[in-house]
Amino acid sequence: MPRFEPFIGIRYDTATLDPALVTAPPYDVISPTDRAALVASAPQNVVRVDLPIDGDDPYGDAAQQFAKWRSEGVLVDDAQPSFTVYRMDAADENGVVRHTTGVIGAMELTRPGEGDILPHEFTTPKAKSDRLDLLRSTRSNLSAVWGLSPARGLTALLDTAEDPLCRFEADGVTHSVWRITDAERIDAIRTAIGSAPIVIADGHHRYETSLAYRDERRSSDGGGGAADAVMTFVVELVEDELDVGPIHRLLAGLPEDFDLLAAFTPYFDVEAFAFTDAPTVNRLQELGGLVLVVPEGAWLLRPRPETIAATRNLDSSRLDLALASLPEHALVYQHGVEHIRSAIDSGAAQAGVLLRPVTIDQIIEIAEGGEKMPPKSTFFAPKPRTGVVFRSID
16 A cells, blocks of 8 residues: 655745745646746745746756755754645635645555556646656756545544644635644554555646656666655545546647638537626536537537447546547647636637536546546646645756
8 A cells, every 4th residue: 555654845935935926836727927927926936946947057956046045944844754734725616715734654566556646637748758857957846746535534643722823815816724733643644644545636747757766866876775665645535625627638730721610520420609797617417418619609419329439438538539539730738618608709719618627536537547638637626736845856
């Protein structure tokens, strides 16, 4: 079963720095405009090391910046190993306040089939290459992989009446952070997480990158040492603690006169769709289909029986079947219905496709069956902030 251990955390000095200004969303949802705004908000913002873009050697510059912040006291090391409890409170798209509480520790790395860490999505090569170059340079886990544990009672073990180490608001989410150093509580958490397999919810690229880096370190050093584990945020696998949304698609680069609706017709039954004030994703779930959005309007796409028979019960799988029949095109993954509609209205994309969310049961079924979903099939929200804690693997 997975080994999950406390570690000596590296943290921003929140006595002098506002965590809302120095932390950031995950690197893969930050646009160039977002990054510039984050750096403008605070020169110590984590994107300067987690999303380096400047100079001839951005990864080397990131490592130098990270080391400089540690030497100057911008970042400080914990006095002893600990688990970090991290809670996020936010309203979902229906206005219902939801919470996600998990624990950050060092999880032993194992390949699928070797141990009990179960991925559920395929990954793309470029993102893995970028993260590997950054890991080689900084020799630190800058952001956590997100894992789901079926261990019942884990959330209760993380409950505390103590004042948080820090609490801050960012992007409509309240983030609260505690540190656990008590040996008895550490042992209880370690035992609970080690009692069942872990399903990777988010951070597949970082997990596969960490495996590759572990193997490099074993080859060069004779052992991976701290690189044998990866910083992981583990949440109990229950509906109350998770909000899983869809990741939609944007299409561009198709021939100007291409009839996309006709191309989709062999795979889907098509009917007109009108946006209303009701939550769009909820309506898709009720209507049982996807939605194609183009400048001329929107259409509901209900999978035909032959499409259902040829694919997994996932919108992403059924859409991929249809996309494979199209001429060469560019595909962009994008969460948020309004982001899709804005991209179409502005001409940034030729078309968008809105998907329904994957269920918790589907994630478990696919991971435990040793299979994987298409890339970007799930969007877990809210997203943990990068910069809450770092872990050295030197």
